[in-house]
């Protein structure tokens with residue numbers, strides 16, 4: 156068994172739209188500091204990210220889009236043009252040097268991929284990535300370049316390996332899905348809050364791929380206010396069925412943590428229990444089916460004080476085979492960030508559920524999810 160690797164550098168924090176935007180990469184530094192303070196991450200586990208080249212971005216992105224991102228970042232693109240590329244919207248405003256700062260995140264994900272594919276390790280984590288809403292020719296939902304799609308295409312082209320993409324962000328992983336919608340060489344899997352009331356609105360059970368790719372896109376839309384038990388039941392059953400059907404060489408997981416009940420942007424009701432179990436289950440599946448080969452990235456997560464660092468830490472701990480810690484967070488971490496927090500700062504690794512309200516319609520929601528699960532399993536068991 157090899158030791159997992161962790162991709163990090165302060166330069167990754169520069170991907171920032173503006174000071175009031177909810178997408179805040181300070182959460183990467185906070186997670187890294189929490190893991191360091193806990194004694195489970197050391198300097199020798201960390202590798203520095205490289206930059207992605209234009210040629211690599213072009214594995215999935217159109218060259219005119221890349222050109223537009225470069226010009227927008229220099230303030231040289233007209234409003235009208237920017238709009239046509241999804242740039243300078245309220246969600247995804249343009250910012251200075253956006254091309255250089257965005258491609259850093261892609262490079263970080265590629266560094267994790269190469270560490271695994273070149274055999275330096277079996278498992279690698281790059282929390283800077285997971286920008287799953289990026290399209291081949293358009294920015295969307297806080298995402299400019301789609302690091303995960305570039306990385307998956309890189310694995311397919313350079314190494315000839317089959318990737319299973321697993322997306323547990325509260326939002327549908329639309330960008331990655333559409334880029335691989337017509338191929339049977341990549342399977343995309345996304346479990347998310349139904350698009351009925353939530354961006355981007357897609358990700359229904361009936362989106363299953365086209366042509367050669369039919370059956371190779373898997374969507375599990377769960378109801379708003381879904382809780383741990385129902386979510387985990389669906390996730391575990393369908394994920395293992397997807398692996399058995401597709402037989403991947405490597406698992407690539409996107410780990411948005413915006414399905415947590417304290418996230419301000421979505422309506423799911425998951426607690427730390429789910430975020431402890433997801434990566435441990437992925438780890439188990441990787442050991443069972445892909446010789447341990449697992450690359451993980453970050454994704455959404457907009458409560459950077461109360462949620463993200465604790466939940467993301469679990470991915471690294473899972474890769475190291477360490478059980479979910481209980482009780483107080485390390486003092487050094489509390490001293491560093493507690494005083495800066497504008498909201499009640501958590502004291503423990505696990506959620507203390509004093510402000511978790513009982514969910515109305517609990518039975519109805521679980522029942523609805525279960526019937527969705529039955530239909531999804533029929534698809535996954537089809538030959």
Ligand SMILES: [Zn+2]
Nearest residue numbers: 324326413455
């Ligand atoms: Zn999200």
